[in-house]
Amino acid sequence: MANPTTTLTGSASYEAPRSGTWDGGNEPFKASYGKLMMWFFLLSDAFTFAAFLTTYGMVRHRHLAYVGEAKDFFFSTMHWPIPEKVFNAFPGLHGVDIPLAFVALMTMILIVSSVTMVLAVEAGHRMDKDDVQKWLLWTLLFGAMFLGCQAWEWTHFITGSDHGLKMVDGSTVYGANLTVNEYGPVLFADLFFFITGFHGTHVFSGLCLLTYAFIATTNGTFHKRGHYEMIEKIGLYWHFVDLVWVFVFTFFYLI
Amino acid sequence: MAHHAPEHDYNAEGHAVHGKxxxxxxxxxxxxxxxxxxxxxxxxxxxxxxxxxxxxxxxxxxxxxxxxxxxxxxxxxETKSLIWTILVPMALLIWLLVALIAEGSAVGEAIFGAAR
Known part of the structure; x- marks a missing residue:
C-alpha cells in the first residue's frame, strides 16, 4: 500500500518529512494516522454500545422473568417478554406467527453488506476503480435495505397487535411508545427504541459516508491520491456497525 | 459517462492492475x-x-x-501492539457486565422478594 508521505504533492511540503524516532518518524503500529484514529473511535463507540447492552441486562434482571412453558406465554407488564413472541411478524403475512424470521433476514442483509464492503476495500488495494464503484453500490443497496427493514420493524412494534393488552384499569394498550407498551414492562420498549435506534443511526451515518465514498471514487479523487485508504477507513466503520448488530441480535432477540 | 482515458488501468507506479x-x-x-x-x-x-x-x-x-x-x-x-491496544480495554467491559447484572438482580430481589 502506498505510504501517504511519499505521495504528498503541491506546495505544502517545503521541507523533507521528519523521519527521526522522536520527530514523529516512528510508526510502531504500522498503521496510518487516519486508520489508527478510526480504531480508537470505534473502541470508544464499542464502550457506548456495551453500556447500552449491559443496561439491558441489568434492567432485565431487575424485572421478573416469565416462568412456565414457552407455548403458554402471555404478555403482561409484570414480566419480561420472550423475544420470539414479540418479534414474530413478517411483512405481507399479517397475523401469522413466524418467530425471528424477519430479524434473520435483516441479519443476513447486514452481513452480506459487510462482505461487499470488504470486496470494495480489496478492489481499492488493486487500484481497480470500477470494482470499487461496483462493490460500494452493492454495500449502499444492502445498507439501505437494512434501514428499510428496521423502519418496517419499528412501525410494526409501535402499531402493535390487533388484540393489544388489557390493563388493570380496563383500558387496552396497542403497540408501544416510551411510556407504555403491550409487550411487557415500560423499559422493554424504551430499551428497544434506544438500542436499535442508536444502531440504526450508525447505519444511517455509514450510508452517508458510503455515498460520499462512491461520489469521490467516481470523480477519481482516490485514484489521483494514489491510494484508496478512505475506503478502508469507512470499511472499518461499516464492519463495526455489523459487529454491533451481531451483539444486538444475540442479546435482544435470542436470549 | 465518457470514457476518455484508461486511467483506472494503471496504479500509482504505472503498472497495469486488474490483478486477480x-x-x-x-x-x-x-x-x-x-x-x-x-x-x-x-x-x-x-x-x-x-x-x-x-x-x-x-x-x-x-x-x-x-x-x-x-x-x-x-x-x-495488524501489528501485535495494535491488536492488544484494541482488545485489552474491552476486558474492562467484563467487569461492567458482571457488576451491573448483579446490581439488577439485587434490586429485583429487594422489590419482589420471594416472588422470584
Whole structure:
C-alpha cells in the first residue's frame, strides 16, 4: 500500500518529512494516522454500545422473568417478554406467527453488506476503480435495505397487535411508545427504541459516508491520491456497525 | 459517462492492475458467520431456554465477532501492539457486565422478594 508521505504533492511540503524516532518518524503500529484514529473511535463507540447492552441486562434482571412453558406465554407488564413472541411478524403475512424470521433476514442483509464492503476495500488495494464503484453500490443497496427493514420493524412494534393488552384499569394498550407498551414492562420498549435506534443511526451515518465514498471514487479523487485508504477507513466503520448488530441480535432477540 | 482515458488501468507506479481478486479468506469468514447464525436459529427452536442455552449463544456470538474483527476489519493482520491496544480495554467491559447484572438482580430481589 502506498505510504501517504511519499505521495504528498503541491506546495505544502517545503521541507523533507521528519523521519527521526522522536520527530514523529516512528510508526510502531504500522498503521496510518487516519486508520489508527478510526480504531480508537470505534473502541470508544464499542464502550457506548456495551453500556447500552449491559443496561439491558441489568434492567432485565431487575424485572421478573416469565416462568412456565414457552407455548403458554402471555404478555403482561409484570414480566419480561420472550423475544420470539414479540418479534414474530413478517411483512405481507399479517397475523401469522413466524418467530425471528424477519430479524434473520435483516441479519443476513447486514452481513452480506459487510462482505461487499470488504470486496470494495480489496478492489481499492488493486487500484481497480470500477470494482470499487461496483462493490460500494452493492454495500449502499444492502445498507439501505437494512434501514428499510428496521423502519418496517419499528412501525410494526409501535402499531402493535390487533388484540393489544388489557390493563388493570380496563383500558387496552396497542403497540408501544416510551411510556407504555403491550409487550411487557415500560423499559422493554424504551430499551428497544434506544438500542436499535442508536444502531440504526450508525447505519444511517455509514450510508452517508458510503455515498460520499462512491461520489469521490467516481470523480477519481482516490485514484489521483494514489491510494484508496478512505475506503478502508469507512470499511472499518461499516464492519463495526455489523459487529454491533451481531451483539444486538444475540442479546435482544435470542436470549 | 465518457470514457476518455484508461486511467483506472494503471496504479500509482504505472503498472497495469486488474490483478486477480483474492476473495477466498473473505468467503470463508462469511461461511462461518452464516453457519454459526443458522446453528443459533436451530438452537433457538429446538433447545429449552435457560442459562446453558444463553451461554452457548454468547460463546457463538464471540466467535462471530472474531471473524468480523479479525478478517473483515483486518485486525488479525495488524501489528501485535495494535491488536492488544484494541482488545485489552474491552476486558474492562467484563467487569461492567458482571457488576451491573448483579446490581439488577439485587434490586429485583429487594422489590419482589420471594416472588422470584
Amino acid at each position: 481478486a483474492n476473495v477466498k479468506p473473505i468467503l470463508k469468514a462469511l461461511a462461518w458467520i452464516v453457519g454459526i447464525t443458522a446453528f443459533e436459529f436451530l438452537l433457538a427452536f429446538t433447545m429449552d431456554a435457560g442459562s446453558l442455552r444463553n451461554a452457548i449463544f454468547i460463546i457463538l456470538t464471540i466467535f462471530k465477532a472474531f471473524f468480523i474483527v479479525a478478517e473483515f476489519m483486518h485486525l488479525r493482520h
